[in-house]
Amino acid sequence: MQKRSVTFYLLAGFFGLFVLFLYGPMLTILMLSLQGPEGKLTLPMRGFSFYWLGQVFQEQRVGNFVDGFQRSLLLGVVVLVLSLVISVMAGLAFRQRFRGSGALFYLTIASLIVPSVLISLGIGIAFQVLGLQTNWFSSGLGAHLTWTVPFAFLIVLGIFNRFNPAYEEAARDLGASDVATFWEVVLPLIAPGLLGIGILSFTLSYDEFVRTSLVSGQKNTLPLEIFGMTTNVTSPALYALGTLTTVFSFTLILLAFWGYNKLSKRQSQ
Amino acid sequence: MLRSWKSLETYLLVAPQTLLFLLFLVFPIVMIGIVSFWEFNGFAMVPSFTWDNYSILFSSDVTLKTYINTLKFVGLVWSATLVIGYLVAYFLAFYVENNTVRIILFLVCTVPFWTSNIIRSISWIPLLGREGLVNQLLVAIGLVQEPVEWLLYSDFAIVLGMVHLFNIFMIAPIFNSLMRIDRSLITAAQDMGATGFQTFREVILPLSTSGIAIGSIFVVTLVMGDFVTIRIMGGGQAASVGKLIQTQIGSLQYPLAAANAMVLLAVTMAMVISILRVVNIRKEL
Numbered sequence: 368m369q370k371r372s373v374t375f376y377l378l379a380g381f382f383g384l385f386v387l388f389l390y391g392p393m394l395t396i397l398m399l400s401l402q403g404p405e406g407k408l409t410l411p412m413r414g415f416s417f418y419w420l421g422q423v424f425q426e427q428r429v430g431n432f433v434d435g436f437q438r439s440l441l442l443g444v445v446v447l448v449l450s451l452v453i454s455v456m457a458g459l460a461f462r463q464r465f466r467g468s469g470a471l472f473y474l475t476i477a478s479l480i481v482p483s484v485l486i487s488l489g490i491g492i493a494f495q496v497l498g499l500q501t502n503w504f505s506s507g508l509g510a511h512l513t514w515t516v517p518f519a520f521l522i523v524l525g526i527f528n529r530f531n532p533a534y535e536e537a538a539r540d541l542g543a544s545d546v547a548t549f550w551e552v553v554l555p556l557i558a559p560g561l562l563g564i565g566i567l568s569f570t571l572s573y574d575e576f577v578r579t580s581l582v583s584g585q586k587n588t589l590p591l592e593i594f595g596m597t598t599n600v601t602s603p604a605l606y607a608l609g610t611l612t613t614v615f616s617f618t619l620i621l622l623a624f625w626g627y628n629k630l631s632k633r634q635s636q
Numbered sequence: 637m638l639r640s641w642k643s644l645e646t647y648l649l650v651a652p653q654t655l656l657f658l659l660f661l662v663f664p665i666v667m668i669g670i671v672s673f674w675e676f677n678g679f680a681m682v683p684s685f686t687w688d689n690y691s692i693l694f695s696s697d698v699t700l701k702t703y704i705n706t707l708k709f710v711g712l713v714w715s716a717t718l719v720i721g722y723l724v725a726y727f728l729a730f731y732v733e734n735n736t737v738r739i740i741l742f743l744v745c746t747v748p749f750w751t752s753n754i755i756r757s758i759s760w761i762p763l764l765g766r767e768g769l770v771n772q773l774l775v776a777i778g779l780v781q782e783p784v785e786w787l788l789y790s791d792f793a794i795v796l797g798m799v800h801l802f803n804i805f806m807i808a809p810i811f812n813s814l815m816r817i818d819r820s821l822i823t824a825a826q827d828m829g830a831t832g833f834q835t836f837r838e839v840i841l842p843l844s845t846s847g848i849a850i851g852s853i854f855v856v857t858l859v860m861g862d863f864v865t866i867r868i869m870g871g872g873q874a875a876s877v878g879k880l881i882q883t884q885i886g887s888l889q890y891p892l893a894a895a896n897a898m899v900l901l902a903v904t905m906a907m908v909i910s911i912l913r914v915v916n917i918r919k920e921l
Contacts, residue, residue, distance in 0.1 A: 392758055457649060471654055477661065484878050488893060490892060574752040590752050613751045
């Protein structure tokens with residue numbers, strides 16, 4: 368496996384095809400969103416301009432993207448913070464065995480395995496029976512958290528598994544309280560991992576559709592808005608939105624990568 | 637005193653997570669179960685206890701056909717993502733020397749998944765449609781006389797779309813398993829004269845089964861419950877359980893949808909448990 372065998376080139380070629388498979392469609396809509404005003408939904412390209420990118424911000428025939436985007440953004444941030452707090456707290460507790468830890472663990476995993484449709488339906492029914500209004504900020508938030516917290520939690524478990532308790536013991540020997548130990552020693556050490564979890568939670572929430580579909584209430588999140596567009600009238604503005612959203616996610620990831628590197632470098636000092 | 641505070645602290649720490657799942661997972665599922673026994677009087681639910689919904693479900697031809705169709709998709713998508721995912725993960729784990737390059741390539745595979753599923757599904761339409769790029773290419777090189785019909789709004793498109801969307805769920809766990817294999821085991825096998833294929837079959841494959849299992853569980857549950865990809869790629873003609881439930885919800889027949897949902901849950905859980913029976917993933921977690 369050390370030398371560049373035939374297998375290497377075969378696998379590398381396969382990998383290249385795979386990347387093409389992954390990115391091909393996105394490149395297509397990138398091209399299509401740069402069409403001029405006469406552009407249609409399929410190739411060939413007609414004209415070249417940023418017209419459709421601008422159109423994204425106008426009121427569409429069905430729905431409004433900007434509102435949906437703002438809601439998804441805000442919701443994403445809230446989900447990010449809550450997922451981090453909840454999973455880190457639980458992760459801290461899971462460093463030792465306690466009664467009920469197995470049950471909670473399987474419950475968390477179950478949240479990932481139960482098909483999203485069921486969670487959406489369940490929350491919707493639960494709210495209806497209780498007489499509450501579904502709302503993107505209450506039921507929608509809950510639905511998103513059932514998806515992000517398990518991922519965050521599993522990653523936190525991994526982080527704490529590899530965590531060296533020597534630092535904490537040193538802090539305690541020097542007389543620091545539990546809370547101080549956490550803030551001054553543990554948190555800075557796990558910070559890079561938390562950044563990754565934060566970004567993951569945000570994007571999972573930002574893109575989430577199935578779980579939210581029945582519980583968003585009157586106001587849609589962005590993915591729901593987009594779905595509405597696909598089933599009704601569409602225009603290249605949809606493709607432009609796709610391009611913008613992808614660029615947005617990309618920028619976030621680059622920022623996260625840069626942040627992660629900065630934090631890791633500071634740690635190794 | 638110190639000990640009781642410590643245990644209280646532990647329970648306080650897990651309280652939010654426990655509360656979250658009790659409220660938004662356990663309670664909703666229980667509610668679905670309860671509602672599945674209610675009646676529907678034409679426009680609203682009526683609390684009662686009846687097996688009607690389940691009997692309608694089990695006596696209907698549509699239900700069986702829909703489930704079989706969905707299981708068909710599960711089988712196709714699972715095999716495709718398994719093969720593709722394993723090959724990609726294998727390449728990344730064993731054939732990439734530089735660790736930084738490996739991370740970058742892994743990110744290259746992961747980044748597309750940070751775009752909304754819907755948008756990624758829609759992006760296939762200009763490629764696969766009758767006037768799409770692929771067809772134009774095929775006609776141009778003369779491979780076909782007319783545009784190929786079955787590229788879009790067909791089972792092929794659905795499986796393609798799902799594989800496109802879900803393969804990261806297979807790649808990541810398998811990649812993780814492969815990376816955790818102790819390299820000295822592989823060297824030992826080679827020292828004892830094993831060929832590449834033998835090393836793969838006897839050493840690597842058995843050690844990667846937990847990754848395969850986790851990936852399979854994800855893919856199975858995602859496909860079983862999907863209705864978005866099927867709608868967009870299938871043009872509304874293909875049947876799936878998720879879509880059936882959506883339709884029932886759309887006509888406000890909540891009790892029927894709930895009964896359907898319980899059956900879906902049971903079938904999915906059965907599949908997950910059988911995967912877990914075959915592979916023990918406890919050691920991975």
